[in-house]
Amino acid sequence: MAARIIRKEVLIPGQTTKLVLDAPHVAAKAKPGNFVILRVHGKGERVPLTIADADPQQGTITLVYLVLGKSTWLLNQLEEGQELNDLCGPLGRPTHIEPGPEPVVCVGGGTGIAAMHHIAKGFSRAGHEVISVIGARAKDLLLFENELRTFSHDVMVATNDGSHGIKGFVTDALRDYLDAHKDVAEVVAVGPVPMMEAVANLTRPYGVKTTVSLNSIMIDGIGMCGACRVNVGGKIQFACVDGPEFDGHQVDFVELRERLSAYKPHELKSYQECGCSHG
Ligand SMILES: Cc1cc2nc3c(=O)[nH]c(=O)nc-3n(C[C@H](O)[C@H](O)[C@H](O)COP(=O)(O)OP(=O)(O)OC[C@H]3O[C@@H](n4cnc5c(N)ncnc54)[C@H](O)[C@@H]3O)c2cc1C
Numbered sequence: 001m002a003a004r005i006i007r008k009e010v011l012i013p014g015q016t017t018k019l020v021l022d023a024p025h026v027a028a029k030a031k032p033g034n035f036v037i038l039r040v041h042g043k044g045e046r047v048p049l050t051i052a053d054a055d056p057q058q059g060t061i062t063l064v065y066l067v068l069g070k071s072t073w074l075l076n077q078l079e080e081g082q083e084l085n086d087l088c089g090p091l092g093r094p095t096h097i098e099p100g101p102e103p104v105v106c107v108g109g110g111t112g113i114a115a116m117h118h119i120a121k122g123f124s125r126a127g128h129e130v131i132s133v134i135g136a137r138a139k140d141l142l143l144f145e146n147e148l149r150t151f152s153h154d155v156m157v158a159t160n161d162g163s164h165g166i167k168g169f170v171t172d173a174l175r176d177y178l179d180a181h182k183d184v185a186e187v188v189a190v191g192p193v194p195m196m197e198a199v200a201n202l203t204r205p206y207g208v209k210t211t212v213s214l215n216s217i218m219i220d221g222i223g224m225c226g227a228c229r230v231n232v233g234g235k236i237q238f239a240c241v242d243g244p245e246f247d248g249h250q251v252d253f254v255e256l257r258e259r260l261s262a263y264k265p266h267e268l269k270s271y272q273e274c275g276c277s278h279g
Pocket residue numbers: 035045046047048049050051064065066067068069070071072073111114115214215216217218219244260263264267268271
């Protein structure tokens with residue numbers, strides 16, 4: 001189904017963009033943790049993107065994407081009023097959210113902060129105290145800090161260069177929080193694979209339930225192609241239909257990293273051949 005771009009906002013010039021799409025059918029069913037697969041044109045690649053927010057009343061969904069390669073570069077060429085060729089979703093299992101007041105720590109890194117935003121909002125709406133921990137290389141690369149402050153009990157910020165919040169990684173802020181609070185019900189992490197792995201390794205000795213949202217390579221998004229295979233607790237799972245969220249303590253991150261890097265040379269070639277450029 002085609003989807004029109006209602007609003008386009010460059011969040012980080014040359015790098016990260018937010019789109020609000022007119023997609024009433026997706027917005028009506030979208031839950032935290034769901035994603036969509038879109039194609040910019042009829043012969044285009046299928047690009048999975050997490051639903052960063054959804055407004056069923058307005059019939060809109062929000063996507064936030066990093067311009068990485070050919071397809072996200074092409075997506076970034078579209079302007080307000082133009083249409084995507086097709087949009088499929090919501091896909092994946094929604095985040096498992098039980099009602100309750102216990103604190104849930106939602107950790108977001110880089111573009112993953114946008115995906116984490118919808119999940120954190122879901123926990124807040126279910127009555128939980130939400131502590132958002134967000135991190136980026138520097139202050140001007142942080143996303144959604146103000147949006148998260150509207151419903152989070154606390155927002156902890158970590159930047160690698162110390163330009164905002166504490167100097168260090170999200171895991172440094174998370175460690176401080178876990179040392180001071182023993183009542184955390186769950187930690188949810190969304191971001192680069194090494195960050196999610198570091199979060200899972202940190203929380204393991206604390207015995208806190210830890211959920212990660214895996215951005216494995218996806219093609220069909222419906223469990224038929226096998227591209228998004230991940231090893232969780234020694235069992236083969238498909239991130240598109242069994243996930244994308246899994247128990248972080250059970251994920252084989254070594255295998256995941258290897259699978260993600262397998263297509264790097266092809267992606268670079270396709271990016272260079274299309275004449276795309278950042279900025
Ligand atoms: C469930 C899910 C949710 C995602 N949500 C977001 C999001 O909200 N915002 C965002 O910026 N990115 C998100 N991604 C990653 C996004 O899909 C890729 O960045 C995008 O497909 C890159 O396409 P490209 O042609 O521009 O770059 P390419 O040159 O094709 O790839 C650049 C890098 O992107 C990754 N990638 C490429 N194709 C895929 C694919 N089909 N599936 C997963 N990763 C891929 C690879 O690591 C690759 O090295 C998500 C991925 C998944 C699986």
